[in-house]
Amino acid sequence: MTDPDAWKAEVLHALADLSSRSPSAPHDAWRLVLAIGEARPSRASAHDVEVALQRAEAHLARYRDEVERVVSSGLHVEPLLADWAACLQQGHPEEALDQLLALEEILVGAEVLGLSAPIQRILTEVARLVAPAPAALAGLELLARDRLSLRGPAARALWDTVSEAATRVPRSAPPGVVTAWFSRLDRLRADLARGVSRLTERFDVEPPDLAPVTALGRASSEWQVRVEGHCPAGWRLRLFLVDAAHPQGVPLREGVDADFRRVADRWILDGWRLDNAEDIALLIVLAAPTLPAGESLGSLLDAAATSPELRVAEVLLNPASGRTP
Secondary structure, X not given: OOOHHHHHHHHHHHHHHHOOOOOOOHHHHHHHHHHHHHHHHHOOOOHHHHHHHHHHHHHHHHOHHHHHHHHHHOOOHHHHHHHHHHHHHHOOHHHHHHHHHHHHHHHHHHHHHXXXXXXXXXXXXXXXXXXXXXXXXOOOHHHHHHHHOOOOHHHHHHHHHHHHHHHHOOOOOOOHHHXXXXXXXXXXXXXXXXXXXXXXXXXXXXXXXXXXXXXXXXXXXXXXXXXXXXXXXXXXEEEEEEEOOEEEEEEEOOOOOOOEEEEOOEEEEEEEEEOOXXXXXXXXXXXXXXXXXXXOHHHHHHHHOOOOOOEEEEEEEOOOOOEOO
């Protein structure tokens, strides 16, 4: 567990030191922003932290434009996410933890400066990567809970996601066909080198909501699934569900299957059911300005390598991992 007194002393020293000089160097600019972000969660309970924080925030305000420009240019989010994904896939827990702590720092600093794009990108990608509960997360739940008390909202969201996934590592594993599709989608992204930060349109899938089905006041073995996401209005959108019984993916028809519908730039899937608490499926989402209606999931992904406008995302549907209302 983190020693609160040692942590506070370190933060107070950083705030005082960095508030005494111009943050003209990139390293000093980043350290100032990070110190402020680390101090904010404790401002209400520690008067000395509050005083030092007020001074540091006033100092930041004087150099705000310069600091934001320097920090923004140095946030290398995509390479860091790619390295973290590789560590998870290769089963390297120590390297994965190092990358995760670096992502946490970016969240803390970006939150101080109000940079929403890197925050959204990191949280969305982390949720996607930990959905199958990779083995490299085993044992991280205690560390995640420890860090929750010392961080702001963005970093807490990161550690909440990691903690929940880490608790599932020994218990729940997706079927082989789902794991195979995860690997194929990751290879596709690597081949295309397509980063979401380069998009001008919003395209994502939010974490699913899953809840036990009740009928006549009694719970059944089934689970109700609701998933929402964003897709540019006017783009073609295709959804496929993959599970052990449907290894090639079941296409969902808009307005027909499982209450799959679109409203402006938002789409909703509300009504799909999993057979029981052990049932696991993978929802794969594809979108592009033009997209053939009759093609299979496999053929669409094959074509993606030569179609730079095609976007691909996925989310694991698992009662052990989804949110319950």
